[in-house]
Every structure is written in C-alpha cells, then in structure tokens.
Amino acid sequence: MAPASPFARKARIIIRELDLTRLVEEIPTNPAASEELHRANPLRKIPALVLDDGSALIDSPVICEYLNELGGGKFFPGMSIWREVSGRWRALGLQALGDGIAEAAVACIYEGRRPEEQQSKEFIDKQIGIITRGLDALERAKFAKDPTIGEIAVACAIGYLDFRMPDLGWRETRPKLASWYEAFARYPSMQATMPANLT
Numbered sequence: 080m081a082p083a084s085p086f087a088r089k090a091r092i093i094i095r096e097l098d099l100t101r102l103v104e105e106i107p108t109n110p111a112a113s114e115e116l117h118r119a120n121p122l123r124k125i126p127a128l129v130l131d132d133g134s135a136l137i138d139s140p141v142i143c144e145y146l147n148e149l150g151g152g153k154f155f156p157g158m159s160i161w162r163e164v165s166g167r168w169r170a171l172g173l174q175a176l177g178d179g180i181a182e183a184a185v186a187c188i189y190e191g192r193r194p195e196e197q198q199s200k201e202f203i204d205k206q207i208g209i210i211t212r213g214l215d216a217l218e219r220a221k222f223a224k225d226p227t228i229g230e231i232a233v234a235c236a237i238g239y240l241d242f243r244m245p246d247l248g249w250r251e252t253r254p255k256l257a258s259w260y261e262a263f264a265r266y267p268s269m270q271a272t273m274p275a276n277l278t
C-alpha cells in the first residue's frame with residue numbers, strides 16, 4: 080500500500096471498519112521499486128494482498144470483497160435481482176464510478192511528473208473531463224445510509240482529489256455531494272487513513 084493511494088485506502092478503511100488490523104499487515108510500498116509487489120502483482124500496482132498460502136489478490140475491488148468476507152462485513156450487499164437499484168448493483172456501480180474518477184486523477188498526477196516537454200495537454204484535459212463528468216454524476220447519485228463499497232470508493236476518490244488537486248473547486252457546483260462527503264469524512268476509519276505525502 081501507499082499512504083496516498085485511493086485504491087489502497089479502500090482496503091485500509093475496510094480493515095479498520097471490520098477490526099482486521101491484527102490479521103492484515105500494511106506494508107508501505109513504492110510500486111515502481113518493490114520486488115515484493117512485483118512478485119505479487121504482475122501489473123505492478125498497489126494494492127496487492129498476499130495471503131498466508133503465498134498466493135496474492137490484486138485489484139482493490141477484489142481485495143476489498145475478500146476482506147469483507149474475512150471480516151463478516153456488509154460492504155458488498157448480497158445478490159438479488161429484485162434490488163438492482165438499492166442493492167449489490169448500485170454499490171458496485173458506484174464503486175466503478177469512484178474508482179474511475181480516482182484512476183483519472185492518478186493518471187493526471189503521473190502525467191504531471193513526466194518531463195514538461197513530454198506532457199500532453201490533450202491527455203490531461205481528457206482525464207479532467209472524466210473527473211468532471213464523474214463528479215457531476217455523483218451529485219445526482221443516491222448514497223446509502225449504511226455505507227457500501229460504493230460509498231467507500233467515492234470517498235477515497237474525493238479524498239485523493241482534495242489531496243492532489245486542491246484547487247479543483249469541485250464543491251462550488253456540487254453542494255449535495257460536498258455535504259455528503261463532509262459527513263462521511265468524519266468516520267474514524269476515514270480520519271485514520273487520510274492521504275499522506277509520503278510517495
């Protein structure tokens with residue numbers, strides 16, 4: 080994991096919510112340099128979860144669902160075709176939206192770290208477009224009172240935007256999302272996993 084990663088943060092929140100801190104070790108990892116990560120994840124991305132038998136899970140949705148099972152959590156609502164809008168599909172759809180926003184934000188930040196003459200304004204504009212439309216969709220979204228993986232993913236994406244793109248000004252035109260996030264950010268598990276500038 081890395082303290083700034085919005086994807087690792089999803090798992091770190093579930094670990095705290097389900098009291099799994101004694102079962103799961105969080106290892107600060109530089110995705111470019113860590114051989115342990117490269118052995119665990121051929122995609123060389125964090126998070127990756129190495130299990131006791133030496134096998135590894137990759138991709139935050141998979142890791143979070145595993146942790147949810149391990150801790151007997153309710154962050155992944157059960158399968159039901161009668162509850163498409165309020166159940167599992169809503170939660171997974173919201174997770175996809177949050178993760179998509181986070182992916183675009185991470186891509187912007189990585190692009191900004193390349194030598195200036197190699198950076199593409201077109202690429203950055205495209206990512207900003209994804210972030211903007213994603214946030215607009217979230218302003219219209221329905222959030223559950225009992226948080227699911229969808230709410231967690233959205234909160235981690237917004238936390239990352241606030242951390243890496245503090246001048247985005249997304250709150251100005253999205254009052255509903257802003258007030259939902261303000262309340263969500265008060266959860267102790269959110270407070271304990273605030274992104275830190277260590278990577």
Ligand SMILES: N[C@@H](CCC(=O)N[C@@H](CS)C(=O)NCC(=O)O)C(=O)O
Nearest residue numbers: 084085086110124125126138139140
């Ligand atoms: N879909 C993956 C995305 C993970 C991801 O992009 N992680 C970033 C850090 S926030 C990473 O490790 N990037 C390293 C790289 O792309 O080289 C997930 O949900 O876990």
